[in-house]
Amino acid sequence: MSDERYQDENEFLEWQKQRARRVEKNEQAFRGYNERRQQFEKPTLLIGETAPFVCECADEDCWGTLELTPDEFESAHDQEDHFTVLPGHVMPEFETVVDRHEHYWVVEKFTPEEVEQRLVADPDQPER
Ligand SMILES: [Zn+2]
16 A cells, blocks of 8 residues: 555545545436436336336446336335436446346445545455
């Protein structure tokens, strides 16, 4: 471990928190889009039928789509900080995988405060 890795650790933490907030905002925007879509699609789908949802990963340029049934979508989003992403579309600094399916993963988002705590607690060992 090098103390000189970041010239100003506070600055680095502040920057990471800002990134975390942006990631969160981006993912919430996609989630909102998907939720509206889910409400629109659900009455028209047969049981077990899937609809395309956008990937809710942190990459602003990702427009990947996931094929989910309304039930899969609902159970993946039963918690506020859970998001559905394409397999592998994960930023381990900002989120952790809570559920892996063949065609989609569910991630749990850290709050900006949790991101900071994790960095302070273990700065050289990001998970995975
Ligand atoms: Zn993605």
